[in-house]
Amino acid sequence: MAEKDKEELRRKFSADPDRYYKVELFTREGFSRRRCRGCGRYFWTLGDREFCPEYPCSTYTFLGDPPTKRRIGYVEAWKLIESFFVERGHASIKRYPVVCRWRPDLYFTVASIVNFQRVEGGRVVFELPANPLIVPQICLRFNDIPSVGVTGRHYTSFCMIGQHSIPTDGQGYWKDRCIELDFELLVRAFGIPKEEVIFLEDVWLGYGAFGYSLEYHVRGLELGNAVFTEFLGDPSNAVEMKEKVVDMGAGLERFSWISTGKPTSYDTTFDYVLPKLLDRCKVEYDEELLLRYYKQSAGFDYAEGKTPIKAGEEVDALWRKIEPLQALYTLLDHTRTLTFAIADGGLPSNVAGGYNLRVILRRALSILERFRFDITLGELIEMHILGLAQIYPELSEHRDEVKTILSVEEQKYLKTKERIAKIIEKLKRESKPLTEERVITLYESEGIQPEELVKHKIISAVPEEFYKKVTEKHLGVRVAQPEKPRFDLNGIPPTHLLYYVDERMLSFQARVLKILEGRYVILDRTAFYPRSGGQEPDLGTIGLSRVIDVEKQGQVVLHLVDKPSFKEGDVVDCSVDEERRARLTRHHTATHIVNGAARRLLGSWVWQHSAYKDVDRARLDITHFEHLSDEQLKAIEDLANRVVRANLSVVKETLPRGEAEAKYGFRIYQGGVVPGREVRIVNIIDWDVEACGGTHCNSTGEVGYIKILRSERIQDGVERIEFAAGAPAVEYAQKMEGYVKAVAKILGAQEDKVVQVVDELKRGLDEARRVKRSIAKKLVNLELKQIAQEAKPIKNLMLKLNDEPGLDDEYHILFGEAAISLYPNLIYIGLAVVNERAKVLVFSGSEAVKSGVNAGLLAKALSKQIGGSGGGDAKFGQGGGAADKVKELSAKVEEIVREMLGGE
Ligand SMILES: [Zn+2]
Numbered sequence: 001m002a003e004k005d006k007e008e009l010r011r012k013f014s015a016d017p018d019r020y021y022k023v024e025l026f027t028r029e030g031f032s033r034r035r036c037r038g039c040g041r042y043f044w045t046l047g048d049r050e051f052c053p054e055y056p057c058s059t060y061t062f063l064g065d066p067p068t069k070r071r072i073g074y075v076e077a078w079k080l081i082e083s084f085f086v087e088r089g090h091a092s093i094k095r096y097p098v099v100c101r102w103r104p105d106l107y108f109t110v111a112s113i114v115n116f117q118r119v120e121g122g123r124v125v126f127e128l129p130a131n132p133l134i135v136p137q138i139c140l141r142f143n144d145i146p147s148v149g150v151t152g153r154h155y156t157s158f159c160m161i162g163q164h165s166i167p168t169d170g171q172g173y174w175k176d177r178c179i180e181l182d183f184e185l186l187v188r189a190f191g192i193p194k195e196e197v198i199f200l201e202d203v204w205l206g207y208g209a210f211g212y213s214l215e216y217h218v219r220g221l222e223l224g225n226a227v228f229t230e231f232l233g234d235p236s237n238a239v240e241m242k243e244k245v246v247d248m249g250a251g252l253e254r255f256s257w258i259s260t261g262k263p264t265s266y267d268t269t270f271d272y273v274l275p276k277l278l279d280r281c282k283v284e285y286d287e288e289l290l291l292r293y294y295k296q297s298a299g300f301d302y303a304e305g306k307t308p309i310k311a312g313e314e315v316d317a318l319w320r321k322i323e324p325l326q327a328l329y330t331l332l333d334h335t336r337t338l339t340f341a342i343a344d345g346g347l348p349s350n351v352a353g354g355y356n357l358r359v360i361l362r363r364a365l366s367i368l369e370r371f372r373f374d375i376t377l378g379e380l381i382e383m384h385i386l387g388l389a390q391i392y393p394e395l396s397e398h399r400d401e402v403k404t405i406l407s408v409e410e411q412k413y414l415k416t417k418e419r420i421a422k423i424i425e426k427l428k429r430e431s432k433p434l435t436e437e438r439v440i441t442l443y444e445s446e447g448i449q450p451e452e453l454v455k456h457k458i459i460s461a462v463p464e465e466f467y468k469k470v471t472e473k474h475l476g477v478r479v480a481q482p483e484k485p486r487f488d489l490n491g492i493p494p495t496h497l498l499y500y501v502d503e504r505m506l507s508f509q510a511r512v513l514k515i516l517e518g519r520y521v522i523l524d525r526t527a528f529y530p531r532s533g534g535q536e537p538d539l540g541t542i543g544l545s546r547v548i549d550v551e552k553q554g555q556v557v558l559h560l561v562d563k564p565s566f567k568e569g570d571v572v573d574c575s576v577d578e579e580r581r582a583r584l585t586r587h588h589t590a591t592h593i594v595n596g597a598a599r600r601l602l603g604s605w606v607w608q609h610s611a612y613k614d615v616d617r618a619r620l621d622i623t624h625f626e627h628l629s630d631e632q633l634k635a636i637e638d639l640a641n642r643v644v645r646a647n648l649s650v651v652k653e654t655l656p657r658g659e660a661e662a663k664y665g666f667r668i669y670q671g672g673v674v675p676g677r678e679v680r681i682v683n684i685i686d687w688d689v690e691a692c693g694g695t696h697c698n699s700t701g702e703v704g705y706i707k708i709l710r711s712e713r714i715q716d717g718v719e720r721i722e723f724a725a726g727a728p729a730v731e732y733a734q735k736m737e738g739y740v741k742a743v744a745k746i747l748g749a750q751e752d753k754v755v756q757v758v759d760e761l762k763r764g765l766d767e768a769r770r771v772k773r774s775i776a777k778k779l780v781n782l783e784l785k786q787i788a789q790e791a792k793p794i795k796n797l798m799l800k801l802n803d804e805p806g807l808d809d810e811y812h813i814l815f816g817e818a819a820i821s822l823y824p825n826l827i828y829i830g831l832a833v834v835n836e837r838a839k840v841l842v843f844s845g846s847e848a849v850k851s852g853v854n855a856g857l858l859a860k861a862l863s864k865q866i867g868g869s870g871g872g873d874a875k876f877g878q879g880g881g882a883a884d885k886v887k888e889l890s891a892k893v894e895e896i897v898r899e900m901l902g903g904e
């Protein structure tokens with residue numbers, strides 16, 4: 001949303017403060033409403049202030065002078081806030097994953113309210129698992145990377161304390177109670193004097209909803225923002241919500257910071273590791289100096305390549321001390337983000353959200369290198385897991401996975417380093433300065449960090465907003481716009497889906513409601529499964545017509561038939577092709593089984609990326625960081641077949657979305673977000689649970705047998721596994737067996753000896769080739785002696801044509817090369833027939849080339865004569881054509897060469 005729209009909305013809400021902003025607390029405590037003399041915005045205060053608390057009207061005044069009675073550490077701050085709200089009737093819930101699987105437009109959870117937003121029929125809905133609640137939600141944001149570790153307050157991940165409530169009968173509360181609680185938290189729990197708390201009027205425009213908000217600030221630091229989401233849609237087209245939402249978000253990082261008054265918020269956020277780390281990495285921490293520096297620069301927006309130090313300071317000395325410290329802060333931020341992201345199933349890659357993870361990972365590695373810090377990523381991860389265990393105990397369960405992924409990425413980085421060093425050497429020799437575009441390309445396609453280019457003095461500074469530019473593309477929306485509906489289905493009721501009522505029902509009667517374009521049939525009910533969720537459609541018959549394709553538009557199923565044998569209003573007998581359905585169902589069920597096997601064997605980062613199920617094979621694309629080896633594929637296949645033999649029950653149930661998520665977690669969204677209030681859960685008991693609308697067997701035994709056919713890498717971080725299940729798997733095994741039998745028959749060997757026999761044959765063949773080559777060499781030496789007599793003189797040159805049957809291209813190459821080095825004025829042309837194709841080989845000695853005989857062109861001209869093509873360079877050319885025309889060609893060779901030399 002543009003800043004202009006926000007400004008306009010703010011003016012609108014501030015024009016009626018009694019309706020929107022005035023809460024009971026303000027009246028009771030005697031807050032007065034003021035207009036900022038600097039920027040004109042409105043704020044509420046108990047003190048006597050003329051300026052609003054936001055930069056540049058105010059700056060941080062708490063650094064070195066905190067307004068609280070005591071100092072509160074990071075983890076302790078959460079415990080304090082948690083017990084405050086729990087004592088006042090809130091449920092404290094566990095954080096949601098930072099990889100956002102429930103909203104199609106986001107890769108990462110960017111705010112606590114995102115946890116509770118779902119999309120239903122294109123509209124956003126809010127659902128709270130408890131009301132009211134609080135949550136320590138880790139949020140990931142990648143739009144300020146260069147400011148992270150530098151400004152004192154920017155992060156790629158931070159903990160948003162979410163305080164959420166929906167006022168309904170007997171539950172939840174609205175703005176009066178919210179502000180009352182937040183004020184009490186600051187004053188009572190944190191001991192901040194009342195007069196220090198300022199509320200600033202603001203607005204908030206979010207995903208499909210908006211409202212007004214009160215930001216609360218203390219000594220220039222914004223601690224939280226209480227948003228009162230009251231309207232759906234956008235300001236030009238809004239409806240009041242039936243259930244309004246309190247969306248208060250506050251940075252935990254700031255709550256402990258305000259109580260310590262340390263130079264940066266990193267000093268308190270990472271208090272569990274920083275002292276140890278400073279010591280190990282031998283970085284000096286001069287608090288007095290830092291306070292001086294940050295008092296001056298905090299609140300200023302940091303732009304890349306610029307330092308906010310005022311002139312006159314001893315810039316160099318200051319910078320020498322601050323730079324390594326900022327590098328440490330950055331390192332801590334990036335590794336904390338990676339710990340959460342990978343623990344929640346995120347995978348660094350070159351595409352989509354994974355791209356941002358790789359950006360910060362490579363930044364972290366290059367910091368370690370540049371500053372020669374004596375610590376590894378693995379150790380840093382360990383420190384985060386331990387230090388945060390009281391708030392996020394779940395991290396320790398994923399310790400090994402996080403470390404595995406990081407070490408894989410580190411190896412990849414080291415591999416590219418050598419290549420990078422070479423490119424940098426080359427760039428150093430270039431005289432032209434690099435354009436910004438080039439710097440971006442070097443980063444994106446070669447992985448060269450701009451800091452590296454600065455270090456080698458190839459560029460003077462990191463281009464402004466560099467990281468913003470490279471990460472922006474990968475921040476958001478991955479939702480494709482829905483295709484324009486093909487048919488106008490207005491007034492047609494949703495098709496009753498019989499395959500959900502009883503998957504075994506394959507014959508049924510239905511009424512023909514409509515026939516579109518003469519061939520698309522709409523029934524009142526159907527057992528035909530339409531193409532969706534990667535599963536191909538059912539086929540069969542409607543009346544006497546053949547069903548060729550089935551698809552769904554909205555809630556209506558469209559059956560494409562070859563030729564309707566009925567008319568609208570008729571009741572018809574329908575029949576689904578049983579064998580086809582069974583095959584699709586087995587393949588679909590096998591997809592769930594293979595997915596579960598891959599996840600167990602490879603790691604928790606394995607998610608279904610996409611899937612496709614056809615009649616004779618299926619494929620599952622999973623997120624994984626390397627190409628699967630034959631051993632890994634075999635292990636997946638073995639495990640999958642064990643699940644088949646265990647004959648586990650497959651239970652299908654439809655549950656309210658919130659209940660399904662609470663019961664099974666977000667793993668259910670393997671196939672993406674389900675856009676409805678209810679989800680159909682397919683539960684392979686003790687193996688795999690997914691939200692899925694396809695057709696599935698009732699037990700894994702029905703799948704019969706799973707055979708993995710092949711795998712391939714389809715994009716960075718995504719591996720495709722192709723497999724067959726049931727009859728097609730057996731057919732595949734039989735086909736392979738047929739190949740082995742055929743080979744055995746040709747070899748006259750037993751089937752189990754085929755490999756051994758082929759291996760022996762191969763070795764024999766290699767040996768024969770070697771012998772042939774040495775005989776040819778001897779022959780060449782002999783023949784070379786006669787060439788001077790045999791060659792035909794043309795002008796100052798000699799032409800030797802050799803079309804003797806039985807010689808092959810290898811011989812001609814051996815001979816031609818030797819001949820032209822001995823006789824610079826020789827043109828040697830070899831014609832051979834190999835595997836029933838003619839081969840033309842032309843060699844032109846250095847004198848011959850000078851006289852105008854280009855071997856490549858000559859080969860081309862000769863090949864053309866026999867209906868083929870050829871080419872090459874000046875000295876050597878080759879081509880080919882029809883074998884039966886070789887004789888004809890031999891007769892013409894001399895004429896063609898003469899032509900090339902410019903006739904007689
Ligand atoms: Zn102001």
Ligand SMILES: [Zn+2]
Pocket residue numbers: 588589592682690692693694695696
């Ligand atoms: Zn499924």
